[in-house]
Amino acid sequence: MNSETIKILGIDPGTNVTGYGLVEIQNKKPVILDMGKITPNRGMVHYERIKVLHEEALKLMEKYRPDVMAIEAPFFGKDIQAMLKLGRAQGVIMVAALMYNIPIYEYAPLLVKQSITGMGRASKEQVAYFLQKVYHLEQLPDKMDITDAIAVAICHFIQIDKPQKKKEYKNWNDFIKKNPGRVK
Numbered sequence: 001m002n003s004e005t006i007k008i009l010g011i012d013p014g015t016n017v018t019g020y021g022l023v024e025i026q027n028k029k030p031v032i033l034d035m036g037k038i039t040p041n042r043g044m045v046h047y048e049r050i051k052v053l054h055e056e057a058l059k060l061m062e063k064y065r066p067d068v069m070a071i072e073a074p075f076f077g078k079d080i081q082a083m084l085k086l087g088r089a090q091g092v093i094m095v096a097a098l099m100y101n102i103p104i105y106e107y108a109p110l111l112v113k114q115s116i117t118g119m120g121r122a123s124k125e126q127v128a129y130f131l132q133k134v135y136h137l138e139q140l141p142d143k144m145d146i147t148d149a150i151a152v153a154i155c156h157f158i159q160i161d162k163p164q165k166k167k168e169y170k171n172w173n174d175f176i177k178k179n180p181g182r183v184k
Contacts, residue, residue: 005024006025007023007067008022008066008068008070008157009021009066009097009102009153010069010149010155011072011152012145012152013074013149014086015046015116016039017037017038017054018149018170019147020038021153022153023144027041030154035146035149035150038053038057040052044162046085049089050089050092054096057092060096061099061102062100067102068104068105069105069182070104070155071082071105072152073108073150075108107155108157112127113127115155116151116154117130121122125144128147131147131150132147
């Protein structure tokens with residue numbers, strides 16, 4: 001990575017609370033510029049919440065003009081309805097970035113935690129603690145979604161120079177051959 005500055009908007013999507021954190025890379029070091037949350041009214045129906053998330057995400061893109069957006073990928077849970085709602089929240093935020101031609105990078109929660117704490121199974125509290133100590137945050141935000149969003153942005157910075165494994169498959173038979181444990 002060169003010495004130019006890059007602004008990364010980190011997002012931890014959710015329909016109740018969406019955390020965001022703006023990180024700028026200055027001289028190859030992340031600097032936290034801003035952080036906050038989007039909290040649709042709890043009395044709103046799901047579709048109204050999604051609308052609020054989209055509108056507020058558009059405002060973030062306009063205000064910060066990030067070079068890239070890093071967003072936490074949904075984890076796989078047992079509650080299908082919750083996963084569907086989370087996917088919708090993530091989707092409308094992604095569309096907001098795309099409307100401003102901002103590239104999007106998705107990171108699994110385990111990779112984000114591993115990047116920040118060195119432990120993929122770290123708790124949200126441990127991630128927040130590491131960020132507070134390393135980046136000298138006087139006070140932690142009131143919601144862990146905010147520190148998670150900062151963590152996603154810093155994870156992107158850490159991943160920038162790492163070589164990416166390309167998963168290329170010629171056809172389904174090639175996929176099955178290269179992934180025998182994933183197909184039964």
